[in-house]
Amino acid sequence: MHEGIRVVLVLLTAAVLVVALARLLRLPSLLAYLAIGIAVGPHALGWLPESEQTSRLAEFGVVFLMFSIGLEFSLPRLIAMRWQVFGLGGAQVVVTMLATMGIAYFGDIPWQGGLALGAAFAMSSTAIVAKLLAEKLDLHSASGRRTMSVLLFQDIAVVPLLILVPALADTARLGATLGTALLQAALLLALVVVLGRPVLQRLFDVVARRKSSELFMLNVLWLIVGMSFLTEHFGLSMSLGAFLGGMLISETLYRHQVEADIRPFRDVLLGLFFVTIGAMLDLTVVWQRIEWVALVLAGLVLGKGLLILLVTRLSGADFSVAFRTAAQLAQAGEFGFVLLTLASASHLLTPEVSQPSLAGMLLSMLLAPILIERARHWSARLSKDEWMKRATALQEVAAQASGIGEHAIVCGYGRTGQSIARFLVREEIPFIALDTDAHRVQQAVQAGESVVFGDADRREVLVAAGLDRARVVIVTYADVPSAIKVLGIVRQRRPDLPVVVRAADDTYLDELKRAGADEVVPEVLEGSLMLAVQTLTRLGIPLERALADVQEVRTKRYRALQERFREAPAAEEKE
Incomplete structure (x- = not known):
């Protein structure tokens, strides 16, 4: 018991320190958990011994992740x-x-191992x-939509791949094993969807009427646990059961509350899963095969990125969109580790x-944020269409x-922004508004409002909008990186121009003030x-x-934050 507490204390201490460092460096916490596993695992410091109980508990991280994926699965x-x-x-x-299978063949890896390795490498990191x-507001861009579509298919493909990979261990009975597993999965899916959804809807209705958050969480x-147990009992993976459970909830009105409730469990257990993945890495073996x-x-x-670039171009996307899509998907993913672990446990690798x-996958995820950021800049230089669109937008502005x-x-x-515009119109102050939502701009133009399509954190757009003649700039969105870019442009060209910035909270007040x-x-x-005020009155x-x-x-x-708040004159308040 004492040893167990020591292990938990070591993991929590390392998690607090390393995850905090990752946040400071703006790196995904997933990489921090992997680094912890590498450091404290049996192949390094040895503080985290290999144990069936730890691996079993960590597996529930994947279970909760698959449940979350099921919640997002909307027909x-x-x-x-x-x-x-x-x-x-x-x-x-x-x-x-x-x-991957072709390359593995020349590396004397059996086709079963090559197929399992290819399945692992095909995954990209949704997290x-x-x-x-989301941070760069690119989810609904042309490349963002394609990237999220590919990630969605990968999440769906994980379900049959979790059945396929273990079945590859016995090629003599591969067809029968795979057919039986798929038939069981199909029957279970039909049973769960037909019978489970109405029963579950009534159950959650009854629980919700009790107005007990504790009962709802239980x-x-x-x-989650019941569906995982059910699928495992029928010889399928626990992750498949969790995915089906999420699907049952996805079409109900309780979906968002469920997602919020399970997030702490999912994040902590998924962190433990990645710690165990990192612990699997033997740096001695890696160094001996560094060329691999x-x-x-x-x-x-490079290879996966090039393949995605070609596939995206063949789908009709221009080069700029295809290039960014490829860069956004050119790394390993969370489920890649799951499939690699499953392949190793099945003695396929x-x-x-x-x-x-495993080491190459970890490094690719570490490079992903840098590569995605650089691709945003490179793609603009590579695309003539992008320059034409920008020139047209600038002319309109x-x-x-x-x-x-x-x-x-x-x-x-x-x-x-619309609320501020109404006040400006009331006071007969001319304005020009910039927005990157084409539909919103079109609606505003049809209503006769002075709104144009343009990215406000680009110098040429602000200059075209009359920055040199303006009286004030108002940043109405709570995107701190973009706001800082706007401030840098304005302060360089018009140091005297007042700039008012909206922020979600006071976390970045100092940073925005320092930016100007x-x-x-x-x-x-x-x-x-x-x-x-309303409560007191x-x-x-x-x-x-x-x-x-x-x-x-x-x-x-x-x-206290070394800020000042400009009060309106008392006379104006009375008016």
Whole structure:
């Protein structure tokens, strides 16, 4: 018992320190967990001994991840994206597997091992890529949609691959084993969908009416563990059961609450899973076969990237979009580790093959954030179409701004930007708004509003919008990296121009101020202060006193952050 507590303490201490360092360096926490496993595993410091209990517990990280994937599995969404998901995604997985099998053949690896290795290499990192695309607002770009379609197909393909890889261990009975497993999976899927969905809907309705978060959480955990046990009992993987459980919830109104409730369990257990994956890495074997590590890394980044580039180009995308899609998918993925572990456990791959493969996969994921960021810049230089689109957009911005001066530049025309625009119109202050949502811009133009398509964090767009003649710039979206770019451009060209920036909260107030923002408005803080005013007045506190109390709190808060809040003149407040 004492030894178990020591192991837990070591893991938690390492996790706190290394994950904090990864966050500081803006790296995915997944890489931190892998690094912890490498350091404390049996092949290094030896603090984490190999144990069946630890591996079994870590497997539940994958179970919870598959449950989350099932929650995202929407049949209408799949139908709407069917050509990109099954066409582009299917081609990527098949071509990558075939290419890997071909290379493995020349490396004297049996075809079964080559197929399993190809399945592992075909996966890309949903956790890393989706997070990076969301941060850069690229999820709905042309390359972002294609990337997410391929990732969605990979997530779907994992389900049959989890059945296929263990079946490869016995080639004499491969057809019978695979056929039986697929038949069991199909029957179980039909049974679960036909009978499970209405039963589960009624069960969650009953639980929700009890208004007990504890009971709701227990019900969710019961579903995940119960479905995993059911599929394992029938000789299938626990992950498949979790995926089916997520599918059952995905079409109900409880989906988002369930997803929020399981996130802490999923993240912690998935972290433990990646720790155990890192612990598998034997650096001695890796060093002895360093040339194989380099080959795997080159294959994942260059080879896989080139294959995806060709497949995406053949699907009709221009070179810029294909290039970015390839860069976003040119790495190993979470399920690649699952399949590699399964192949090693089924004796399809020897340690001399699995260890360099594991190391190359880890390195490819470490390089992914850098490669994706650089691809954003390189793709613009490589695409003539992109330059033509930019030139056209700049002409539209310049034409819209040509007849105005002493105006406001509103960066972003979402709800906040539209609200600010209404006040500017009321005060008869001319403005030009920039937004990258084509549909939103089209609607605004049809309504007669001064809105144009343009990326506000690009110098040429701001100059075309009349930056040299403007009175103020307002950044209305809570995207800190983009806001800092806007501030850098404005401060370099117009140091005297006031810039007001919206922020989600006060986390980045100092950083935005240092970048040159005259005013930073954290919406969480300001929203809480307005709630306080309303609450106090409802409790009978005079309005003037409530406003004074709130203003005192506001002043202290901003002063503590070395900020200042510009108050409107008292006379204007009375008006």
